[in-house]
Amino acid sequence: MNGTISGTQENATLSYLVTKSSGGILNLNVTLGTGAAGSESVSFVVDSNNNTVLSATISGYTLPGSQAKTTFDELMALFGLEETYGGQVSVFTSSAYFHSTGTASMTYGTTTFPVTTYVANSLPESVSACGISSNITAFKLEVGIPPGTSLKFITYLQVATTSPTNEDITFQLVSMTVA
Numbered sequence: 524m525n526g527t528i529s530g531t532q533e534n535a536t537l538s539y540l541v542t543k544s545s546g547g548i549l550n551l552n553v554t555l556g557t558g559a560a561g562s563e564s565v566s567f568v569v570d571s572n573n574n575t576v577l578s579a580t581i582s583g584y585t586l587p588g589s590q591a592k593t594t595f596d597e598l599m600a601l602f603g604l605e606e607t608y609g610g611q612v613s614v615f616t617s618s619a620y621f622h623s624t625g626t627a628s629m630t631y632g633t634t635t636f637p638v639t640t641y642v643a644n645s646l647p648e649s650v651s652a653c654g655i656s657s658n659i660t661a662f663k664l665e666v667g668i669p670p671g672t673s674l675k676f677i678t679y680l681q682v683a684t685t686s687p688t689n690e691d692i693t694f695q696l697v698s699m700t701v702a
Contacts, residue, residue: 546572547570547571547572548568548569548570548571548577549567549568549569549570549571550566550567550568551566551567551568551569552564552565552566552567553565553566553567553595563581563582565579565580565581565594566579566580567579567580567591567594567595569595575592576588576591576592576594576595577591578591579591579594579595581594612664612666612675612677614650614652615641615662615664616641616664616666619644620643620644620648620650621641621642621643621644621648621662621664622641622642622644623639623640623641624640624641624642625639625640626638626639626640627640629665629667629678631678631696631697631698631699632697632698632699633698633699634669634670634699636667636668636669636670637667637668638665638666638667638678639665639666639667640663640664640665641662641663641664641665641666642662642663642664643659643662646659646660646661646662647659647660647685648662655687656686656687657684657686657687658684658685658686659682659683659684660683660684660685661681661682661683661691662681662682662683663679663680663681663682664677664679664680664681664682665677665678665679665680666678669699676696677694677696678695678696679694679695679696680692680693680694680695681693681694
């Protein structure tokens with residue numbers, strides 16, 4: 524993810540890998556890369572039966588309970604872009620504001636699937652949804668449905684707004700492995 528949020532340049536890559544799964548207990552390795560600052564890996568143990576973070580291990584130190592959950596929430600917030608904007612796909616593909624420029628087969632790591640590209644009908648575009656009005660000054664969205672799922676997944680999003688906040692966000696999927 525890179526872009527400018529409220530005047531601050533943000534650049535990061537985030538990946539996670541489930542390394543073990545047994546009885547609903549997941550071992551996750553999460554890696555956050557921040558450009559020149561390098562990267563940091565954190566190992567989590569998560570109980571998916573009750574959505575509890577049991578522990579987090581960072582640089583050999585293990586954090587229990589609430590400390591582990593806070594760390595997990597902070598790192599996984601970047602994946603929240605997918606959830607936040609993914610929940611708005613119907614708005615971002617509405618013919619009232621946006622139109623498709625076509626569909627192409629795209630490959631992300633080991634996974635290939637059709638992806639449709641959407642752009643604004645005109646810029647700037649004023650979009651009203653869920654009681655919020657946004658002034659969009661740049662926009663490109665790519666969405667597709669990975670094989671074996673029914674989830675519309677955002678593979679690329681570039682959106683800049685001047686209201687309600689001044690933001691410029693780019694999110695790009697670079698690799699996916701469908702289990």
